Amino acid sequence: MLWFNEHILTVVVFLPLAFAALGLLLKGSWSKYIATLGTLVTFVVSLHLWYHDSGAAGFRFSETMSWIPSLGIQYKLGVDGFSLWLVLLTTILSFLSVVFSTGSIQQREKEYYFFMLVLECGMLGALVALDVFLFYIFWEAMLIPMYFLIGIWGGKEKIYAAIKFFIFTLVGSVLMLVAILYLYFKAGQTFELSQWYNLELNLTEQLWLFAAFALSFAIKVPMVPLHTWLPDAHVQAPTAGSVILAGILLKMGTYGFVRFAMPLFPEALLKSQSLLALLAVIGIVYGALVAMVQKDIKKLVAYSSVSHLGFVMLGLMSLSPHAINGAVYQMLNHGISTGALFLLVGMIYDRTHTREIKDYGGIAKQVPIFTVIFMIVTFSSIALPGTNGFIGEFLILSGAYASLPWLTIVGSTGVVLSAVYMLWMVERVFFGEMRNPKLATLTDLKWKEIFVMAPLVVLIFWMGVQPKFFLDKVDVASQSLLLQMKTYRGVQVSKKVSLRGTLSLRAQQGVAISPVKQKRLLHPAGFAMTE
Secondary structure, eight states, X not given: OXXXXXXXXXXXXXXXXXXXXXXXXXXXXXXXXXXXHHHHHHHHHHHHHHHTOOOOSSOEEEEEEEEEGGGTEEEXXXXXXXXXXXXXXXXXXXXXXXHHHTTTOOSSHHHHHHHHHHHHHHHHHHHHBOBHHHHHHHHHHHHHHHHHHHHHHSOTTHHHHHHXXXXXXXXXXXXXXXXXXXXXXXXXXXXXXXXXXXXXOOHHHHHHHXXXXXXXXXXXXXXXXXXXXXXXXXXXXXXXXXHHXXXXXXXXXXXXIXXXXXXXXXXXXXXXXXXXXXXXXXXXXXXXXXXXXXXXXXXXXXXXXXXXXXXXXXXXXXXXHHHHHHHHHHHHHHHHHHHHHHHHHHHHHHHHSOOBGGGOXXXXXXXXXXXXXXXXXXXXXXXXXXXXXXXXXXXXHHHHXXXXXXXXXXXXXXXXXXXXXXXXXXXXXXXXXXXXXXXXXXXXXXXXXXXXXXXXXXXXHHHHHOHHHXXXXXXXXXXXXHHXXXXXXXXXXXXXXXXXXXXXXXXXXXXXXXXXXXXXXXXXXXXXXXX
């Protein structure tokens, strides 16, 4: 038991890989049972992290072992308030996606479930890696299985979508690799992230390195104008691939900002803050407007992701503690709500083999359970009070308004636009006259499909009425991030709050300030301290 507690992160990360290898050894349909068992066991074991998490500042469940000492590479893992919930989101969405796939994947099952499990291993590893070389290995490991999932089990234009996804992601990864190598030698040939946080970097270095990291993460988010790979990948990917892509892989971009780009290069971030916030707002409005005119339900949901991830980036770029909490909360919300929408679209597609909105209409009476669940997820997606989406967007907009008032006002129109395109789509698909006679024989959700959707519906309401349960751990990590940026390698940051509540940060060279002085400086603006 002691070994298990000390190596819990290793167990969580590599359990899917162990089951993937086991699935290859067995014949035929056994692979789907092995994958289901593997993702279920991984999810159950990951709950150990939540149950025993102290909620304290810094990284917990840390593991450090020498891996390639001659190159200064370590096997180092840990979780904090940012990564803990994303790990749990990964394990539960992977389990639900595999359960759904057992009824929809009929060809090359063994390879399919192998790639799903390898993908889960890569995502979990990237979320908990604290050695940057190790992080990069897991980051690249995510790319390959997703490429094959789209390219083999995707739609009619799967090859085009898979290659486009691969090229976009690879270009960003190469740029980040160059920046990683520069920092490796700058830090004295070590990849340990905690040592990189203390590096002395001038503004020019920060700007170039930040650009390399930020571009890689912005492609993954994706931010406008780097988003063009996303609709193709979403539409062509199999349903489970779309769920994982929207639910987790897109969060790797926003997670990369809070874990690497923001704390490593705070002065470059301040220089780029307005530009990135502007791109985030453009993404909110542009994604919503394009979603409004889509004829394909899946493509509509895909473009809604561009809009929703714009809210996350706006929250992060505001540098407000409330908005950063909201941004992390919105990462979880989007994973749950959009993952659920893709699952529902996949369920109806399996019955009708069409995603065109015009092919539907008036099916609410025919499939009442499906309609009710779709409406609940829609309310979550448009941030109706009482659902998880409302908490995230409220925190982002209320927090970001203090530092970015005009951009926040423009971005808030995305809330209205999302209600328009989602409810309009629901009206055309579920209500009115049934125009297609083939839909008269449409069957409602099966017990297995209800089982897949039930946990997501529970989370929608749980996160909507009990946000404190989730935010307590996130808040500690957000405060630590802001404090780390303000005391970055001995740079003393002064700030002033204008009458309009606009927070401005001005960095000045000097000695590190004491915790007591930090508290005195930060408290009036509402920044809680972590001592």
